[in-house]
Structures are given as structure tokens and as C-alpha cells.
Amino acid sequence: MDGETMALGGLVSEETRQSESGVPMLKDLPFIGRLFRSESKETVQRELTVLIKTQIL
Numbered sequence: 001m002d003g004e005t006m007a008l009g010g011l012v013s014e015e016t017r018q019s020e021s022g023v024p025m026l027k028d029l030p031f032i033g034r035l036f037r038s039e040s041k042e043t044v045q046r047e048l049t050v051l052i053k054t055q056i057l
Contacts (some may be wrong), residue, residue: 002056010049017042 021028023035029036 002054005051005053006052008052010047012048013046015044015046016042 018039020039020042022033022038027033027037
């Protein structure tokens, strides 16, 4: 048991972001506006793990 590491617990989070950029006014035109804008989607995952290590004195 001395010197062993154990996982005590943790957290997992996920965040999704969507953004749109483009040429002002032209990106808002019907039908051809898609030619002047771009859309992106980004997903970020984070994990936090709490570890403890025993040491007998």
C-alpha cells in the first residue's frame, strides 16, 4: 500500500462553439451569401483527475 497512487475522482467537461465570419453585407445576401461567409464548429473536451499517493511515515 505504501507508495501506491489511486484515482480519487475527477470531472469531465465538453464545450462546443460555433462561429460565423465573412464579408460584411455580402455574407447576408440571399442565395449567394454562402459564397462570402464561412462557418466553423469547435469542440473542446477537458478532463480533471484527482490522484493521491500514499506514503507511510
